[in-house]
Amino acid sequence: MHLSSRIRLFLSYSVDWTILILFSIKEVQTVSNGLLVVVLVIPYLAIVVGNLLFNFRNWWDLHASLLGLTAVYSASGSFVQFVRVTVGRPRPDFIARCIPAAGSANSPFFGLTNITICQSTDSAFIKDGMRSFFSGHAILSAAGLGFMSLYWAGKLHLFNRQAYTYKVWLVFSPLVLSIWVCLTRVADRRHHWNDVATGFIIGLLFTYIVYRQFYPPLGDPECNVPFPPRITMTEDERTRHESSSMRLPTRRPGWMRLGGSSRNAAPGAELESLGFLTTPFDSRLFLSSSKLFQALCL
DSSP, X not given: OOHHHHHHHHHHHHTOGGGGGOOOOOSSOSSOHHHHHHHHHHHHHHHHHHHHHHSOOOHHHHHHHHHHHHHHHHHHHHHHHHHHHHHOOOOTTHHXXXXXXXXXXXXXXXXXXXXXXXXXXXXXXXXXXXXXXXXXXXXXXXXXXXXXXHHHHHHTTTTSSOOOHHHHHHHHHHHHHHHXXXXXXXXXXSSOHHHHHHHHHHHHXXXXXXXXXXXXXXXXXXXXXXXXXXXXXXXXXXXXXXXXXXXXXXXXXXXXXXXXXXXXXOHHHHHHHHTOOSSOOOHHHHHHHHHHHHHHHO
């Protein structure tokens, strides 16, 4: 067979989409729906734990981050369900789900057939086989874990021109987990590769749009601080709020890292550099609080 004939033969099969849905059914999925729920809960836990440990309980920041994560889950989940039901692309294992009767052929009038040729009696299983485009696992994992990556990138000041390797690892590790979830969908023959790629890209797009509704861009010096509340408070309300709760400064030089040497720094300067003080430091208040804490421990 000449090379040109082989090329023509390959091209004739490349446009035949039926060869893409002839795979067998894999009963046990690598990432089941239950495991996907666990993966989607990870960003919630990471945000809550990170806020309580390193943000000194900034409740507005916690509210903004959790609201943004919930919003991106809601938007991406609703969009993927609408598209999958509307498009109805068969999964790679659709023929194995349908089990068409022997001798089945397309209609002589329009060249199309329907679900009546399937011998399988599980209609829900067959309908699920026509929801391949695009991957729900891909868009949800990219949305949730991508939001966590952006959240960490802002808190760590990833683009502050200080090359800290641990920041890059922390920021991109959630995306690596999301990519692994996407690859399992192709390996389990649940989606075509372009279904997964489309879901992953759209999930990241939703993530960035929602993240920017609550936080400034990552290149901003205050990228770790969420936008202020849209509802403005009066001076009396602001005074009562500030006196009854601890808040973070609007500008912090670093996060999880004390800039410079603290050997000769005063206690107030050290705490302020860590982001734990918003008002001028009073050493007497700090010493009295320390003595009270020691008395309680004893």
